[in-house]
Amino acid sequence: MSVDRLLDPSSIAVVGASSDDRKIGYAAMENASLFDGPVYPVNPNAAELFGQRCYDSVTEIDERVDLALLCVPRGLLPEIVRQCGRADVGGAVVYAAGFSEASPEGATLEADVVSAADGYDLTLLGPNTSGFLNTDRGVYASFVSKVEEIPTGPVSIVAQSGGINHVLTFLAGNERVGVRKAIGLGNAAATGFESIIRHLEDDAGTEAIVLHVEGFDDGRAVLETCRSIETPVAMYKVGQEDVSAFAASHTGAMIGDYELYQAACAQYGVPLVDSCQALIDAGEVLATSPEPRGTNVALVTGQAGPGIAITDRLRAAGARLPELPAATRETVESCLPGITYTANPIDTGQPPDVDSYESILTAVAESETVDVLLVYQLYEERIDYPVETMQRLRAETGVPIVFGTNGPSDDVDAGIDRFRAGGIPVFRSPERAADAVGVLVEYARTNAPTPGRSSAGDFE
Amino acid sequence: MSVDRLLDPSSIAVVGASSDDRKIGYAAMENASLFDGPVYPVNPNAAELFGQRCYDSVTEIDERVDLALLCVPRGLLPEIVRQCGRADVGGAVVYAAGFSEASPEGATLEADVVSAADGYDLTLLGPNTSGFLNTDRGVYASFVSKVEEIPTGPVSIVAQSGGINHVLTFLAGNERVGVRKAIGLGNAAATGFESIIRHLEDDAGTEAIVLHVEGFDDGRAVLETCRSIETPVAMYKVGQEDVSAFAASHTGAMIGDYELYQAACAQYGVPLVDSCQALIDAGEVLATSPEPRGTNVALVTGQAGPGIAITDRLRAAGARLPELPAATRETVESCLPGITYTANPIDTGQPPDVDSYESILTAVAESETVDVLLVYQLYEERIDYPVETMQRLRAETGVPIVFGTNGPSDDVDAGIDRFRAGGIPVFRSPERAADAVGVLVEYARTNAPTPGRSSAGDFE
Numbered sequence: 065m066s067v068d069r070l071l072d073p074s075s076i077a078v079v080g081a082s083s084d085d086r087k088i089g090y091a092a093m094e095n096a097s098l099f100d101g102p103v104y105p106v107n108p109n110a111a112e113l114f115g116q117r118c119y120d121s122v123t124e125i126d127e128r129v130d131l132a133l134l135c136v137p138r139g140l141l142p143e144i145v146r147q148c149g150r151a152d153v154g155g156a157v158v159y160a161a162g163f164s165e166a167s168p169e170g171a172t173l174e175a176d177v178v179s180a181a182d183g184y185d186l187t188l189l190g191p192n193t194s195g196f197l198n199t200d201r202g203v204y205a206s207f208v209s210k211v212e213e214i215p216t217g218p219v220s221i222v223a224q225s226g227g228i229n230h231v232l233t234f235l236a237g238n239e240r241v242g243v244r245k246a247i248g249l250g251n252a253a254a255t256g257f258e259s260i261i262r263h264l265e266d267d268a269g270t271e272a273i274v275l276h277v278e279g280f281d282d283g284r285a286v287l288e289t290c291r292s293i294e295t296p297v298a299m300y301k302v303g304q305e306d307v308s309a310f311a312a313s314h315t316g317a318m319i320g321d322y323e324l325y326q327a328a329c330a331q332y333g334v335p336l337v338d339s340c341q342a343l344i345d346a347g348e349v350l351a352t353s354p355e356p357r358g359t360n361v362a363l364v365t366g367q368a369g370p371g372i373a374i375t376d377r378l379r380a381a382g383a384r385l386p387e388l389p390a391a392t393r394e395t396v397e398s399c400l401p402g403i404t405y406t407a408n409p410i411d412t413g414q415p416p417d418v419d420s421y422e423s424i425l426t427a428v429a430e431s432e433t434v435d436v437l438l439v440y441q442l443y444e445e446r447i448d449y450p451v452e453t454m455q456r457l458r459a460e461t462g463v464p465i466v467f468g469t470n471g472p473s474d475d476v477d478a479g480i481d482r483f484r485a486g487g488i489p490v491f492r493s494p495e496r497a498a499d500a501v502g503v504l505v506e507y508a509r510t511n512a513p514t515p516g517r518s519s520a521g522d523f524e
Numbered sequence: 525m526s527v528d529r530l531l532d533p534s535s536i537a538v539v540g541a542s543s544d545d546r547k548i549g550y551a552a553m554e555n556a557s558l559f560d561g562p563v564y565p566v567n568p569n570a571a572e573l574f575g576q577r578c579y580d581s582v583t584e585i586d587e588r589v590d591l592a593l594l595c596v597p598r599g600l601l602p603e604i605v606r607q608c609g610r611a612d613v614g615g616a617v618v619y620a621a622g623f624s625e626a627s628p629e630g631a632t633l634e635a636d637v638v639s640a641a642d643g644y645d646l647t648l649l650g651p652n653t654s655g656f657l658n659t660d661r662g663v664y665a666s667f668v669s670k671v672e673e674i675p676t677g678p679v680s681i682v683a684q685s686g687g688i689n690h691v692l693t694f695l696a697g698n699e700r701v702g703v704r705k706a707i708g709l710g711n712a713a714a715t716g717f718e719s720i721i722r723h724l725e726d727d728a729g730t731e732a733i734v735l736h737v738e739g740f741d742d743g744r745a746v747l748e749t750c751r752s753i754e755t756p757v758a759m760y761k762v763g764q765e766d767v768s769a770f771a772a773s774h775t776g777a778m779i780g781d782y783e784l785y786q787a788a789c790a791q792y793g794v795p796l797v798d799s800c801q802a803l804i805d806a807g808e809v810l811a812t813s814p815e816p817r818g819t820n821v822a823l824v825t826g827q828a829g830p831g832i833a834i835t836d837r838l839r840a841a842g843a844r845l846p847e848l849p850a851a852t853r854e855t856v857e858s859c860l861p862g863i864t865y866t867a868n869p870i871d872t873g874q875p876p877d878v879d880s881y882e883s884i885l886t887a888v889a890e891s892e893t894v895d896v897l898l899v900y901q902l903y904e905e906r907i908d909y910p911v912e913t914m915q916r917l918r919a920e921t922g923v924p925i926v927f928g929t930n931g932p933s934d935d936v937d938a939g940i941d942r943f944r945a946g947g948i949p950v951f952r953s954p955e956r957a958a959d960a961v962g963v964l965v966e967y968a969r970t971n972a973p974t975p976g977r978s979s980a981g982d983f984e
Contacts, residue, residue, distance in 0.1 A: 208902060237932070446545060475670065
């Protein structure tokens with residue numbers, strides 16, 4: 065069943081809209097009202113809500129309703145869902161909890177809700193979800209405060225948990241990465257990962273998809289969907305089950321489940337990360353980078369200590385740090401006489417001037433052995449950040465370029481805005497920059513058709 | 525040898541001060557000039573620098589010089605160090621690189637620099653370091669830009685790498701945690717971890733010490749120093765050597781070295797973390813929390829998904845999540861009829877009102893089985909953050925309380941400022957909050973004299 069009308073609606077009904085600000089029907093109506101299109105409150109106990117005519121039932125609305133937000137108690141849901149079906153609603157978000165996640169009776173009720181949609185072209189999201197966002201269209205089908213502050217961006221999110229969905233959206237918002245669509249599946253009674261991933265593949269603004277997974281019924285099918293699409297996908301698998309097993313048994317078998325996910329993700333080309341922040345970072349780097357041609361990374365660092373921390377993590381992630389060719393090293397040495405280490409990583413120390421820094425970065429990015437370039441630098445007032453250089457080099461070489469930095473808040477924030485505006489992924493610590501490059505390397509390892517750049521065509 | 529005059533100076537000389545802004549002697553003089561006390565530029569080629577009389581040599585300064593910042597080429601250092609000794613300078617920072625880290629000749633020169641201080645009461649920091657900060661005293665003995673923007677705070681840093689020292693200071697500054705002292709050891713030719721850790725133990729403003737370690741010559745002695753002091757210590761060990769071994773051999777022996785650190789840190793009660801951000805988070809939670817009485821954690825979460833992610837990481841960190849007593853659960857259930865899960869974690873959902881939320885938090889914090897309370901919540905405009913409640917509960921119970929949240933930037937930033945002002949550690953993601961509690965649990969596991977709270981005295 066298509067999720068298009070659910071996620072890209074032209075009209076919204078809020079069933080169970082309320083004037084009581086302690087209720088989901090209030091918060092959902094408040095957020096839905098931000099939509100620049102028809103929004104219909106539905107509540108048989110009110111004549112008017114939020115300054116609008118209130119309908120007794122969704123079946124009373126004369127205009128076509130694409131999306132219904134169901135803010136009613138769970139016991140009413142089978143009947144409300146049938147009404148949505150009769151009204152030719154395209155999709156419905158079921159916020160209520162207390163279904164299969166709670167009890168056997170809840171599971172029965174959940175099956176009733178799903179079967180109430182039988183025979184209609186109605187897509188159900190949930191139950192037990194906080195809904196979804198479509199920032200590009202201004203659809204805030206969630207009851208969480210201030211979700212409208214999250215900027216639009218190139219990453220879309222599919223989270224098993226509605227709560228984690230919002231953790232991820234806010235992290236992406238705070239990091240100024242932005243979100244295109246963000247969907248919390250909740251119990252996924254009728255709509256799971258696959259149909260949403262396929263929808264996002266056709267979503268013009270989605271450049272990368274990130275998944276939060278607690279556990280799959282059919283993980284292999286989801287991963288096959290991920291592999292079958294062009295859009296890159298990364299996953300955060302919460303270690304729930306293996307840790308439960310750990311608590312129960314303290315045996316070596318405890319890591320079996322997580323290791324299965326690791327092996328499967330490696331096989332299907334889905335980089336696996338271990339936190340919400342790392343997942344947003346993975347989305348950013350995958351969404352904004354050209355496809356890497358291989359796993360050879362060059363690191364240019366202004367400080368040796370961060371360079372060592374980055375190198376360690378890159379190697380652990382399976383990156384190769386090949387020695388740079390003699391010609392590249394000669395150029396670097398001519399810019400920085402007496403430099404201590406030019407093989408790779410290149411430790412520039414504080415570059416003497418902006419021109420030398422640009423020459424070094426150019427020589428390295430243009431080196432034939434380099435598939436990904438990572439540059440780390442503490443903020444330096446005299447040198448600032450090489451934003452334009454990195455944009456130019458990426459355009460000229462097609463090599464993914466990732467930047468990492470730390471420094472005074474205001475300067476780093478201003479720099480990050482400039483990098484983001486230029487489409488260069490940027491991270492606020494050595495380890496986060498390294499892990500993002502690790503994601504690119506993992507993606508290249510399984511998805512790049514050739515082992516290295518020199519023999520590869522243009523994958524952008 | 526004491527590091528007190530080095531780190532708490534009353535006067536500073538900058539040897540090799542320069543008017544050329546591409547030189548370390550310029551940047552170091554600029555930062556040193558922020559000191560609210562005498563700062564003497566020394567350079568035989570200038571009569572005046574930064575509007576001050578410039579001395580030909582440190583021996584010409586009539587007043588007592590506690591700290592000298594040596595911004596001269598490495599070849600001059602033996603003689604300059606001797607001059608500092610003759611002038612009764614207390615401590616000297618050696619910024620230059622190109623010593624034992626670079627070549628055998630450099631190692632010889634490094635030995636010459638160290639022996640030049642023989643017979644004097646002169647403490648050398650470095651070489652190959654970016655120096656140190658003492659934010660409380662306004663000493664910015666570093667050549668890095670804008671370090672004066674880093675606020676003072678309860679965490680002190682000892683980093684093997686001068687670069688990582690500044691990564692850590694900026695992370696702490698940006699997170700509004702603040703730094704007391706931050707020292708980059710560099711090659712640690714004469715001053716290593718032990719003497720600085722002992723100094724920080726007596727530093728009234730230092731409530732926690734965090735260490736960045738690439739490799740120890742005598743790790744056991746350093747860890748014994750950490751165990752012997754009252755101030756809690758956490759460590760970030762860069763996996764350098766095991767990853768080098770990995771790259772070289774691909775054998776199972778690769779993780780041996782890091783596992784040795786893990787075992788030793790566990791034995792000596794030094795929580796071990798794996799990134800710069802995690803180290804600052806560890807410093808914050810250790811600096812601001814009363815000592816936990818045991819490893820029993822209660823988790824109150826507004827959203828189930830983050831709660832699951834947190835629970836997993838807590839269990840992996842060795843925390844126990846005991847079922848809460850029946851009386852506690854009854855109180856919680858009376859506040860939230862129909863709540864799905866009250867055993868531990870407690871999933872409150874969106875609390876109906878501020879009073880219920882406060883009642884729940886109070887019942888849990890006062891439960892005798894709880895050694896640490898972790899509260900996670902997405903920002904909710906209607907509920908805001910329970911800052912005053914958490915302050916009150918921590919004061920009344922002596923139980924460490926940690927908060928985690930995500931939400932719109934401005935509201936989260938404002939909330940974090942309030943938590944910080946109230947001394948409550950607060951983290952911007954479920955995983956970071958969980959990892960911080962994991963640090964407390966690890967600290968309690970090895971340092972708490974009793975296994976649980978009920979049988980413990982007052983450790984605050």
